Amino acid sequence: MTWKKGQSGNPAGRPIGSRDKITEAFLRDLAEDWQEHGKQAIERVYDAEPATYLRIVSALVPREHKLSSEFNVAALIQVVSERQAKKMNEVKTIEHHSKSSDNAKGATLIAHLRTQQ
Secondary structure (H helix, E strand, C coil): CCCCCCCCCCCCCCCCCHHHHHHHHHHHHHHHHHHHHHHHHHHHHHHHCHHHHHHHHHHHCCHHHHCCCCCCHHHHHHHHHHHHHHHHHHHHHHHHHHHCCCHHHHHHHHHHHHHHC
16 A cells, blocks of 8 residues: 555554653653762762763763863863872772781771762
């Protein structure tokens, strides 16, 4: 059967608003989850996978900003690198104290790091 120009194979079509209801429900659920876990998720990615963090940030920045000097990727990379270096120094300090006789200081440092996560 051939359809005439502008004629649909399903004359009744999709009920108006049916897709909108699913989208609204999904976005509502996503927003609720984001309120509870969003900031912590960003911090975990920032700490554990800085390259992924930068890729996400880059994907979210409008193209106009990517081409302008307003979005300074080099400065952002420096901040991420400095934060990673600080974390590595903290880990090395903990390793040093856990191997030495000063285990109490190592335990204190571990407790301090856990409160920052």
